[in-house]
Amino acid sequence: MKASELKNMDMRELIEELNSLDFENVGGWPAPIKAGAAVLVLIAVLLMGYFLVIKDLNAALEQQQREEASLLKSYENKAFEAHNLDQFRAQLVEMEQTFGALLKQLPKDTEVPGLLEDITHTGLGSGMEFEKIELKEEAEKEFYAELPIEISALGDYHGFGSFVSGVAALPRIVTLHDFVIEWPTDKEAKALGLLNMNITAKTYRYSSQDGGSQSTGPARGQNK
Incomplete structure (x- = not known):
């Protein structure tokens, strides 16, 4: 018997065996079938968990990371302004004096x-x-x-x-x-x-x- 015929026979036997499964008596299934079903259930659970929970958590994490970067940038800017506050005040006084001098020329x-x-x-x-x-x-x-x-x-x-x-x-x-x-x-x-x-x-x-x-x-x- 050729290998292809053996393969076809195995597939037919597998299909016949799957068709004959009693879903009300899962414990009576053959060990390979139970192992395969367990793997499929595990994959389905993982996929459902990803799409229902993990995907939303990833989106929330990315949003929080963007907010963190924005807040960090804002903090850096405010820290720079606070560090140079005295210099900014001196520049403001100088600008007011310059503006006043220009107004006198009007x-x-x-x-x-x-x-x-x-x-x-x-x-x-x-x-x-x-x-x-x-x-x-x-x-x-x-x-x-x-x-x-x-x-x-x-x-x-x-x-x-x-x-x-x-x-x-x-x-x-x-x-x-x-x-x-x-x-x-x-x-x-x-x-x-x-x-x-x-x-x-x-x-x-x-x-x-x-x-x-x-x-x-x-x-x-x-x-x-």
């Missing part, structure tokens, strides 16, 4: 005419001839107001450079924007080699309309 309403005079004197001292210097409507920003000044003047390149340097050296904050330099329409001025410059100067005024806590700090800075 003109008050009553100082704007004087600022216009300073700009005019700076231009005249640079050899420029003003055709227009006009304060336009201010624009309100978050905590300050922007005051644009439109300037139109005649001069040469050297005069323009000297004017820009002079404005930058003013004690008040003034920024220059939108340069336009072109030949003048006046033929005589053009013959003299003069150019027309249109420029917008912007100065800034502190606005306390935000009220309360924001206006208190700058007020202290201005009184220093």
Whole structure:
């Protein structure tokens, strides 16, 4: 008899033996069958235990590990801040002093005419001839107001450079924007080699309309 026939016979006998099992009399099963059934039951119990208990516990463990890492990072950051608290306080004081000094450079309403005079004197001292210097409507920003000044003047390149340097050296904050330099329409001025410059100067005024806590700090800075 061939080995394949023996194998088929063994399988048939196994199937017939399984079909003949009495599930109400498990103790009477053959020892190999009981051993196999015990192994299958053990595997089923392990699988059920994994999916019903261990899997959820693993997920909870991973979540706890992530929370632990997050708390550890937060602890490290707070420990660093606590260790450098005195340095941070010193930096805050320095920033408040710097902020107060900058606020002092923002003109008050009553100082704007004087600022216009300073700009005019700076231009005249640079050899420029003003055709227009006009304060336009201010624009309100978050905590300050922007005051644009439109300037139109005649001069040469050297005069323009000297004017820009002079404005930058003013004690008040003034920024220059939108340069336009072109030949003048006046033929005589053009013959003299003069150019027309249109420029917008912007100065800034502190606005306390935000009220309360924001206006208190700058007020202290201005009184220093």
